[in-house]
Amino acid sequence: MKIRDLGEFGLIDLLSRRIPAPSARVLKGIGDDTAVLKPDQGKLILMTTDMLVEDIHFSLLYTPFRSVGWKALAVNVSDIAAMGGLPTAATVSIGIPPRLAAGDAEEIYLGLGECAEEYGVDIVGGDTVKSPDRLVINITLLGEADPDRVVYRSGARPGDLIMVTGPLGASAAGLYALNNKIAAGEGLVRDPIQAHLFPRARIREGRALAQSGYVTSINDISDGLASEILEICRASGAGCKLDAEAVPYTVGIANMSRRAGVTPLRWALYGGEDFELVFTVKPGGADAVRAVLKEIGCAPVTVGMIVNSDQGCVLIENGRKTELVAGGYDHFRE
Amino acid sequence: MKIRDLGEFGLIDLLSRRIPAPSARVLKGIGDDTAVLKPDQGKLILMTTDMLVEDIHFSLLYTPFRSVGWKALAVNVSDIAAMGGLPTAATVSIGIPPRLAAGDAEEIYLGLGECAEEYGVDIVGGDTVKSPDRLVINITLLGEADPDRVVYRSGARPGDLIMVTGPLGASAAGLYALNNKIAAGEGLVRDPIQAHLFPRARIREGRALAQSGYVTSINDISDGLASEILEICRASGAGCKLDAEAVPYTVGIANMSRRAGVTPLRWALYGGEDFELVFTVKPGGADAVRAVLKEIGCAPVTVGMIVNSDQGCVLIENGRKTELVAGGYDHFRE
Numbered sequence: 001m002k003i004r005d006l007g008e009f010g011l012i013d014l015l016s017r018r019i020p021a022p023s024a025r026v027l028k029g030i031g032d033d034t035a036v037l038k039p040d041q042g043k044l045i046l047m048t049t050d051m052l053v054e055d056i057h058f059s060l061l062y063t064p065f066r067s068v069g070w071k072a073l074a075v076n077v078s079d080i081a082a083m084g085g086l087p088t089a090a091t092v093s094i095g096i097p098p099r100l101a102a103g104d105a106e107e108i109y110l111g112l113g114e115c116a117e118e119y120g121v122d123i124v125g126g127d128t129v130k131s132p133d134r135l136v137i138n139i140t141l142l143g144e145a146d147p148d149r150v151v152y153r154s155g156a157r158p159g160d161l162i163m164v165t166g167p168l169g170a171s172a173a174g175l176y177a178l179n180n181k182i183a184a185g186e187g188l189v190r191d192p193i194q195a196h197l198f199p200r201a202r203i204r205e206g207r208a209l210a211q212s213g214y215v216t217s218i219n220d221i222s223d224g225l226a227s228e229i230l231e232i233c234r235a236s237g238a239g240c241k242l243d244a245e246a247v248p249y250t251v252g253i254a255n256m257s258r259r260a261g262v263t264p265l266r267w268a269l270y271g272g273e274d275f276e277l278v279f280t281v282k283p284g285g286a287d288a289v290r291a292v293l294k295e296i297g298c299a300p301v302t303v304g305m306i307v308n309s310d311q312g313c314v315l316i317e318n319g320r321k322t323e324l325v326a327g328g329y330d331h332f333r334e
Numbered sequence: 335m336k337i338r339d340l341g342e343f344g345l346i347d348l349l350s351r352r353i354p355a356p357s358a359r360v361l362k363g364i365g366d367d368t369a370v371l372k373p374d375q376g377k378l379i380l381m382t383t384d385m386l387v388e389d390i391h392f393s394l395l396y397t398p399f400r401s402v403g404w405k406a407l408a409v410n411v412s413d414i415a416a417m418g419g420l421p422t423a424a425t426v427s428i429g430i431p432p433r434l435a436a437g438d439a440e441e442i443y444l445g446l447g448e449c450a451e452e453y454g455v456d457i458v459g460g461d462t463v464k465s466p467d468r469l470v471i472n473i474t475l476l477g478e479a480d481p482d483r484v485v486y487r488s489g490a491r492p493g494d495l496i497m498v499t500g501p502l503g504a505s506a507a508g509l510y511a512l513n514n515k516i517a518a519g520e521g522l523v524r525d526p527i528q529a530h531l532f533p534r535a536r537i538r539e540g541r542a543l544a545q546s547g548y549v550t551s552i553n554d555i556s557d558g559l560a561s562e563i564l565e566i567c568r569a570s571g572a573g574c575k576l577d578a579e580a581v582p583y584t585v586g587i588a589n590m591s592r593r594a595g596v597t598p599l600r601w602a603l604y605g606g607e608d609f610e611l612v613f614t615v616k617p618g619g620a621d622a623v624r625a626v627l628k629e630i631g632c633a634p635v636t637v638g639m640i641v642n643s644d645q646g647c648v649l650i651e652n653g654r655k656t657e658l659v660a661g662g663y664d665h666f667r668e
Binding site: 003004006007008009011027028031032033034035036037038039041043044045046047048049050051053055056057079080082083085089091092093094095096098124125126127128129130131132133134136138140142143145150152153154218219220235330331332333 | 337338340341342343345361362365366367368369370371372373375377378379380381382383384385387389390391413414416417419423425426427428429430432458459460461462463464465466467468470472474476477479484486487488552553554569664665666667
């Protein structure tokens with residue numbers, strides 16, 4: 001079925017069917033000038049947005065349409081996780097090239113609907129337009145948080161431990177496997193590919209960290225560990241020591257990095273899109289934080305420490321100190 | 335200055351300077367994983383989004399960059415107006431083609447900032463990415479409204495008058511002038527061009543209508559009067575009689591329509607982007623509504639009446655009844 005034959009309103013009808021039924025907080029969803037939401041009294045509102053552009057953020061050569069939909073929402077959910085919040089409602093804008101089939105657009109909304117279901121997000125509106133060349137999708141997500149439980153980037157203090165919620169580099173390993181057509185099954189590639197195409201947002205972990213009272217800052221790892229730690233240090237007016245040997249990987253990541261001829265550390269530091277959380281913990285709080293995360297099946301790993309700003313931001317590898325640099329993707333330089 | 339030389343973060347710094355300082359409702363704006371907002375207790379949250387794509391929604395052949403920024407926000411503000419709400423906070427996602435100069439992007443944010451200032455909108459976050467070909471901008475806007483003062487599309491009842499807040503067809507007239515390089519000054523083109531490039535959203539009017547207690551439905555006229563009235567009728571389970579002779583124009587619109595060889599009615603019904611409000615008023619409420627609008631300098635015009643659904647939706651022109659059809663732009667058929 002061609003999108004042209006459905007027309008704009010036929011397409012919107014088709015796509016709306018892939019979206020979960022709205023919850024009680026939605027007084028008006030799709031079908032008026034704006035959505036109308038009933039906020040939980042006493043909560044703060046979180047708001048975040050991400051735009052994904054074809055051939056910049058993903059290639060349709062290896063990205064299934066279902067993944068485009070899932071990921072467009074998941075990257076936003078991850079930002080809510082990094083504040084210790086809960087996601088609530090989203091709008092979805094999509095620019096669809098005429099070459100797409102109606103079924104392709106439906107697959108995008110299938111992935112989107114699955115992600116919305118997984119994280120309890122109401123899709124409350126959007127804009128469905130034509131794009132001459134490239135597929136583009138923009139999601140804006142609201143969340144809520146308790147006023148005394150929002151965790152900013154800026155709270156890290158010298159002496160705090162730096163921890164991550166899980167292994168890093170999986171998304172970069174998956175991207176390498178997809179780019180090089182390494183089939184699932186060979187060298188445990190399935191998990192990295194899954195991590196790249198259908199990333200999980202650490203909502204429960206972010207929530208537990210914020211509630212613990214010991215966590216002084218959180219970032220989600222969207223641009224690589226290096227860039228995220230540097231953001232925390234800059235916002236907090238602090239330095240850091242990052243222990244290269246402590247950074248955790250899975251066997252699948254390590255295997256793939258050997259095939260690619262790079263170190264897994266490179267992927268962890270600069271690969272991005274892992275959507276694990278990096279966070280800092282007050283001195284003496286590590287055991288309590290480990291305990292609350294263990295309850296939800298998460299085993300955090302300590303990868304370094306916050307230090308005074310005059311000590312700078314350094315990476316310690318084989319006993320050698322080097323300056324920690326961001327090295328992530330710059331949209332306008334590359 | 336090339337955007338390439340600034341890099342992503344240099345560009346974000348440059349653009350942020352064009353954005354008005356945040357109000358007290360913004361606990362955290364640009365610079366963390368999400369914005370953090372303090373909602374007004376007891377209000378409902380409105381949420382709307384619009385995506386504008388180059389060569390679909392506007393052409394850079396005749397659209398100044400400042401207009402792209404203004405309009406991208408104003409179209410969203412207009413949706414909030416159509417609920418009787420007040421706009422509060424917005425996120426701005428922009429996909430920038432590498433051919434643009436840094437000054438072009440800055441002009442977009444200048445227009446955006448002016449519109450934000452005009453309507454009291456806090457720009458609280460966004461996403462600044464590269465787009466390979468076309469400029470694309472997506473804004474999501476939040477608003478607030480009193481729970482008993484939100485006006486939906488669905489409240490129109492037989493006997494209600496249909497009114498509009500002002501003359502229609504100005505935006506289509508301006509688009510014609512721009513497309514045909516008719517300079518300002520000739521035949522009063524300046525106002526239509528201004529209406530097309532820098533549309534005003536009827537926030538004060540929407541607010542006054544919602545507070546009046548007599549208004550049963552509101553739409554903003556983004557897709558032409560025909561399409562908007564039909565939406566109200568569909569949502570309300572009603573029909574309508576629209577009086578062609580009653581539809582208001584300015585002299586500038588009428589002059590331009592003569593040059594274009596079309597009737598101004600055609601532009602009013604199908605042109606779109608006028609962003610006046612069309613609304614329905616309970617029997618006996620017209621004088622009160624006129625009085626509250628007069629206080630804010632608005633002279634509404636009655637253009638028809640809501641009737642029973644079995645009478646259908648009709649246009650009455652020179653005593654002749656024809657079926658009212660939508661005829662707006664369909665993104666995927668055209």
